[in-house]
Amino acid sequence: xxxxxxxxxxxxxxxxxxxxxxxxxxxxxxxxxxxxxxxxxxxxxxxxxxxxxxxxxxxxxxxxxxxxxxxxxxxxxxxxxxxxxxxxxxxxxxxxxxxxxxxxxxxxxxxxxxxxxxxxxx
Numbered sequence: 001x002x003x004x005x006x007x008x009x010x011x012x013x014x015x016x017x018x019x020x021x022x023x024x025x026x027x028x029x030x031x032x033x034x035x036x037x038x039x040x041x042x043x044x045x046x047x048x049x050x051x052x053x054x055x056x057x058x059x060x061x062x063x064x065x066x067x068x069x070x071x072x073x074x075x076x077x078x079x080x081x082x083x084x085x086x087x088x089x090x091x092x093x094x095x096x097x098x099x100x101x102x103x104x105x106x107x108x109x110x111x112x113x114x115x116x117x118x119x120x121x122x
Contacts, residue, residue: 006079006112009061013049016056016086019103025088027056028097029073031108034081042095045073064112070095079112 004010016027026044033039049057061074068076071093084107087100 001106002084002108004060004062004077004108004110006062006077006110007064009059012058012060014056014058014086014104015054016088016103017052017054020088021101021103022088022090025090026092026094027058028087028089028095028100029060030085030087030097031075031077031082032084033078034083039078041070041075041077042097043070043073043075044093044095062110062112077110077112079110082108082110084108 002012002014004012016025027047029043029045031041031043045058045060047056047058049055059073063074063076066076068074083105085097085102085105087097088103089100
């Protein structure tokens with residue numbers, strides 16, 4: 001499980017190299033909102049690990065605003081739960097997942113507000 005806080009840079013550590021088929025892959029993340037499945041965010045983030053054979057280190061920044069950089073892990077996500085898929089690709093800076101192999105899947109929890117949910121229950 002990945003846990004992310006709003007309005008901050010979040011460091012996450014994953015073990016992706018051990019399940020990758022490519023020799024020097026880049027990773028593409030796809031977050032799909034569990035409450036609103038049509039809210040889908042696909043992005044890349046730089047692997048900052050010094051020991052990629054052991055672990056992969058990424059920084060994902062949640063801005064809580066409209067400024068995003070999907071090629072550098074800067075996102076705007078509502079609070080809530082997401083399902084993630086991570087894909088490997090030989091191409092740097094691509095967010096296209098069509099035809100790519102998903103190497104892992106799991107859950108993401110975003111700690112923060114979700115204005116859409118609040119309006120449903122008013």
